[in-house]
Amino acid sequence: MTSSRERMVEAAFALFDEQGYDATTVEEIVERAGVSRSTFFRAFGSKEDVIFPRHDDLQARIAARLETGTPASYRVALREAAALVLAQYLDEDQLALSRYRLTRSVPALRDREIxxxxxxxxxxxxxxxxxxxxxxxPDVDLHAELLAASVVTAHNVVLRRWLRGETADPWHEFDDAMASVLAPDASGPAAQQGTTVVVLQDDRPVEEVVASVREALSRPASRRR
Amino acid sequence: MTSSRERMVEAAFALFDEQGYDATTVEEIVERAGVSRSTFFRAFGSKEDVIFPRHDDLQARIAARLETGTPASYRVALREAAALVLAQYLDEDQLALSRYRLTRSVPALRDREIxxxxxxxxxxxxxxxxxxxxxxxPDVDLHAELLAASVVTAHNVVLRRWLRGETADPWHEFDDAMASVLAPDASGPAAQQGTTVVVLQDDRPVEEVVASVREALSRPASRRR
DNA sequence: ACCGCGACGATACCGAGTTTCAGGGGCGAT
DNA sequence: ATCGCCCCTGAAACTCGGTATCGTCGCGGT
Known part of the structure; x- marks a missing residue:
């Protein structure tokens, strides 16, 4: 005996696959699932929510893991909390792939996932x-914000690769990505670019620099450096 | 003679301030603005869009500036593109503050801004x-993603501080934040003596650009823009 | 049997957004 | 001046997501 919640998720994804998200009404979903409109909105709150059925659950598990972190081990806590998200998607498998197709094609769902x-x-x-x-x-606020953004972004890169079928070993890529973001001696993404800024002039007089600029602007744009 | 578009924006923000976003219907907005419902949806497409009236314009300007970037000068291009966003918010001033209050209290608008x-x-x-x-x-995708996330995050930290009235000099904080995310290690001697000249846009008259360069070179490095 | 409670269904209603049709006012061409 | 064209505007009907209300059924506890 499948729960009505499961039947609604199943019916919704099936219909979204068949005729698209916008073209599918809640009326059709509940009809296929054999429940009433009221039941649907009680269970999910909105039509979009049915796309992310286990969101609340995941959020709670992430919060729980982060609660156990300490200043001394914060990198591990962040890494493992991010791993929870990846594990959730890998576990959902077909559901995650269907959702990915939907979020790619429907802007409202893309915004929702973001x-x-x-x-x-x-x-x-x-x-x-x-x-x-x-x-x-220094500047704890900025650093914390950057840290969180980097971890989530790195996770998303790996996740998206898996969703696109571009990787066979997402966990290995996840470890690498986390290492490049959380490594103790790395100060941030800019420090790891391995690129150098081109210094065009150093101690030439100002007027000489100005002359160079004027000359450079008279050349075709494609040749400018 | 104010355009009907301006009147609608004005009426909308006034009503949102008075009675909140959800409690305000499009009907009330168009009534105060003296136009019809049709006109509203033709101009903005949705009730949410009226909150971000110059979004398309800003996005176009950002794209235009990024187009002028080169691999050698990409940090400056990113920095100045981010500066466009901050400048837009500072310019909107009261409008930006009203929007901030709204986005803090209405989840749908917060998601929209995100x-x-x-x-x-x-x-x-x-x-x-x-x-x-x-x-x-190595791993261009990951680093490009991290770079973009870091720049936007750093910008947002500064913007949010200004919106909360926590800073009197947002441009100074912006410079610092961008430096901590974009600047190569500034402790080397080359960084102290060198002068990097980057021309990002060339639709200004040559002499005007030259004048800007001359003026910029006479200022302290941290204030250049 | 009685009660409480939680899940479900039916209905009415609100408001956002779309579609369609009907003016109406500039504006250049003849 | 008139005609035709086009763009902007208004009016009204419609779809659909989401909310609120109320009644019903099942089920365990007493």
Whole structure:
């Protein structure tokens, strides 16, 4: 005996696959699932929510994991909390792939997924802020924000690769991505670019630089450096 | 003679301030603005869009500036593109503050603003990907993504501080934030003596650009823009 | 049997957004 | 001046997501 909630999720994804998200009404979903409109909105609150059936659950597990972190081990806490998200998607498998197709094609759903990711990022940020505050350092707010954004972004890159079928070993890529973001001696993404800024002039007189600029502007744009 | 578009924006913000976003219907807005419902939806497409009246315009300006970037000068391009966003908010002033109050209290609008920020971030990411690809280096995708996320996040921290009235000099904080995310290590001697000249846009008269360069070189490095 | 409670269904209603049709006012061409 | 064209506007009907209300059924506890 499948629960009516499961039947609604199943019916919804099937109909979205068949005729698209916008073209599918809640009326059709509840009809196929054999329930009433009231039941649908009681269970999911909105038509969009049925796309992310286990969102609340995941958010709670992330919060729980972050709660156990300490300033001394905050990198591990962030890494494992991000791993919870990846594990959830890998576990959902077909559901995650269907959702990916939908979020690619329907802007409203894409925005919705982004918002939920930012929800996770908010959890990361708040905990990072506390940890970094205890550790001390300059501009804790900015650093915590950047840390959370980097972790979530790195996770998303790996997740998206898996969703596109571009990787066979997402966990390995996840470890690498987390290492490049959370490595103790790395100060941020800019420090790892391995690129150099081109210094065009150093101690030439100002007027000489100005002359170079004027000359450069008279050349075709494609040749400018 | 104010345009009907302006009157609608004005009426909408006034009503949102008075009675909140959800409690205000489009009917009331158009009534105060003296236009019809049809006109409203023709001009803005949705009730949410009226909150971000110049969004399309800003997005276009960001894209235009990023187009002028080169691999050698990508940090400056990113920095100045981000500066466009901050400048837009500072310019809107009261409108930006009203919007901030709304986005804090109405989840739907918060999601909407996040989505538009991510729209900017997407522009940053795509251009960063191209630039980093030309420069070479490991995992261009990941680093382009992290770079874009870091720039946007750093910008948002400064913007939010200004919106909360926590800073009197947002441009100074912006410079610092961008430096901590974009600048190569500034402790080397080359960074102290060097002068980097980057021409981003060339639709201004040559002499005007030259004048800007001369003037900029006479100012302290941290204040250049 | 009685009660409480939680899940479900039916209905009415609100408001956002779309579609369609009907003016109406500039504006250049003849 | 008149005609035709086009763009902007208004009016009204319609779809559909989401909310609120109320009645019903099942089920365990007493």
């Amino acid at each position: 918002a939920s990711m930012l929800g996770y990022q908010r959890l990361f940020r708040e905990h990072a802020r506390r940890w970094l505050a205890e550790l001390g350092g | 989505a538009s920020m991510l729209g900017y971030q997407r522009l940053f990411r795509e251009h960063a990907r191209r630039w980093l690809a030309e420069l070479g280096g």
